[in-house]
Amino acid sequence: MASLHQARSTRFAALIILILALGALSFFAAPADAQCTCTRGSMNSSARCWYGGPGSGSYVTVPSGGTYSINCQAVGGSVGGNNYWNRIWYNGRWCYVNDYYMTTGCATKCSNIGCCSGYSC
Numbered sequence: 332m333a334s335l336h337q338a339r340s341t342r343f344a345a346l347i348i349l350i351l352a353l354g355a356l357s358f359f360a361a362p363a364d365a366q367c368t369c370t371r372g373s374m375n376s377s378a379r380c381w382y383g384g385p386g387s388g389s390y391v392t393v394p395s396g397g398t399y400s401i402n403c404q405a406v407g408g409s410v411g412g413n414n415y416w417n418r419i420w421y422n423g424r425w426c427y428v429n430d431y432y433m434t435t436g437c438a439t440k441c442s443n444i445g446c447c448s449g450y451s452c
């Protein structure tokens with residue numbers, strides 16, 4: 332009876348060690364940027380925010396300083412080496428502003444934010 336109990340606790344301890352090891356491994360193996368999450372961005376410059384998609388259609392100029400929730404992201408034309416566009420709600424409408432003009436805490440893609448419909452990201 333005692334040896335059966337001991338075998339069970341040994342297996343249980345081995346399982347715990349395995350789970351901890353896998354957790355540590357996935358933590359170190361993940362590239363830093365793939366884990367970058369964001370919810371909003373602040374305008375670090377005034378910029379055009381496009382109604383028709385990244386750089387298309389008509390636009391509104393968003394002043395610097397404001398902070399906006401990012402609803403989705405889209406890959407489009409590059410501005411300052413950044414080809415990510417963030418869809419924000421500004422002045423009662425959705426529009427797309429290039430990520431180059433926003434500080435989100437992530438270099439480009441926010442891993443927790445999905446692609447805007449019709450775009451890759």
Ligand SMILES: *[C@@H]1O[C@H](CO)[C@@H](O)[C@H](O)[C@H]1NC(C)=O
Pocket residue numbers: 375376411431432433434435
């Ligand atoms: C805005 O901030 C981002 C990230 O901090 C930076 O990469 C980018 O160059 C800045 N853009 C402008 C127009 O200052």
